[in-house]
Amino acid sequence: MKTTLSIIKADIGSIGGHIKPGYKLLESIREFISKKKQKLFDDFYVSHTGDDIAILFSHQKGTGSSDIHKLAWDAFMAGTAVAKKQGLYGAGQDLLKDAFSGNIKGMGPAVAEMEIEERPSEPFLCFAADKTDPGAYNLPLYLTFTDPMFNPGLMLSPACSEGFKFNIMDVANTEGDRMIELLAPENLYDIAALLRDNERFVIESIYSRSSGEIAAVVSTTRLHNIAGKYTGKDDPVCLVRVQGNFPATGEVLSPYSIGHYVAGFMRGSHIGPLMPVKINSPISYFDGPPVVTCHALCVHERKFTESADVFDHPFWDYIRTKVSRKAVEIREQGFFGAAMLPYSELEYGGIVEKMEKLDKLFKIRK
Numbered sequence: 001m002k003t004t005l006s007i008i009k010a011d012i013g014s015i016g017g018h019i020k021p022g023y024k025l026l027e028s029i030r031e032f033i034s035k036k037k038q039k040l041f042d043d044f045y046v047s048h049t050g051d052d053i054a055i056l057f058s059h060q061k062g063t064g065s066s067d068i069h070k071l072a073w074d075a076f077m078a079g080t081a082v083a084k085k086q087g088l089y090g091a092g093q094d095l096l097k098d099a100f101s102g103n104i105k106g107m108g109p110a111v112a113e114m115e116i117e118e119r120p121s122e123p124f125l126c127f128a129a130d131k132t133d134p135g136a137y138n139l140p141l142y143l144t145f146t147d148p149m150f151n152p153g154l155m156l157s158p159a160c161s162e163g164f165k166f167n168i169m170d171v172a173n174t175e176g177d178r179m180i181e182l183l184a185p186e187n188l189y190d191i192a193a194l195l196r197d198n199e200r201f202v203i204e205s206i207y208s209r210s211s212g213e214i215a216a217v218v219s220t221t222r223l224h225n226i227a228g229k230y231t232g233k234d235d236p237v238c239l240v241r242v243q244g245n246f247p248a249t250g251e252v253l254s255p256y257s258i259g260h261y262v263a264g265f266m267r268g269s270h271i272g273p274l275m276p277v278k279i280n281s282p283i284s285y286f287d288g289p290p291v292v293t294c295h296a297l298c299v300h301e302r303k304f305t306e307s308a309d310v311f312d313h314p315f316w317d318y319i320r321t322k323v324s325r326k327a328v329e330i331r332e333q334g335f336f337g338a339a340m341l342p343y344s345e346l347e348y349g350g351i352v353e354k355m356e357k358l359d360k361l362f363k364i365r366k
């Protein structure tokens, strides 16, 4: 019997700006789901990263199950009622549609799912990021699944040495999922050529070539493509299986020591370094910096073990200091050049009107 892992996350309101959801809001989601159990799922786990709430389910219903998606949607709706009652900021902001229509993908919340045959021990990592977008995982996943400098398992493990298959999505295409399949290591330069463009080409999933099993999956939603305008950053989630035929946990974590620059700092419109933080960390400096959390868990007969907070370790304090320095360094150039996102990615429509107004004032010099 197969196990499906579904992680579904949304920003449905937060305290003091885009900082974090309150305790009451988190509890309301937990309570809603526990009460609705009715054999829909086998286990669930609720956590938050910055202002986003993620629900991780284990169940038998396969990916894209409307039962599971509806349960998450209903939980977020119930939470939104609590958020509104409390007067939280941005209550219900990621729920872009009025009524549930079969699949939560395309309705606002971010979704990443994988259906697996559980191994005797099934360790996996569950990432959630805030103040950034799905392309934030491009670099760390690329390094883990292609580069022995970060993942020595690519040399040392016979299964990893056979390489991995990348499914990459063109997220600018709004008519459907425009996909390309590329193989590592032989298509490495093609993979790199696409993934350098974080805002357009996003890793959707990765498969082991030795066993054909799914190794990783990322949420690929772009809210502005759904709503037709910017309504917030997409704050992506990602699941990665580890050990055995897959990279070791530490090999998946190693690229997060870079603190690479991603989109989504202040007003979703600036570039900032991605800081690996402890679970339940809020948002702070310049409405950021962009953050990522990671729970390590095992799933066994569809039940979760307790989770380990992998970024809660003295090593990551050193990295957080480095990332803080990188954040201050890019902030020193304010809105100039690389510090701010290109026009097409700014989270505010007001600048479009401003530019139109200015455009009319330009004159060709005689």
Ligand code: F6R
Pocket (backbone or CB within 6 Å): 011, 018, 051, 130, 131, 132, 231, 232, 233, 235, 264, 266, 267, 268, 287, 347
């Ligand atoms: C992401 C996030 C930001 C905001 C952005 C716009 O979690 O909170 O990307 O969406 O700062 O905020 P408002 O709508 O308050 O101007």
Ligand code: MG
Pocket (backbone or CB within 6 Å): 011, 018, 051, 090, 232, 233
């Ligand atoms: Mg937000």
Ligand code: MG
Pocket (backbone or CB within 6 Å): 011, 050, 051, 052, 130, 131, 235
């Ligand atoms: Mg957020």
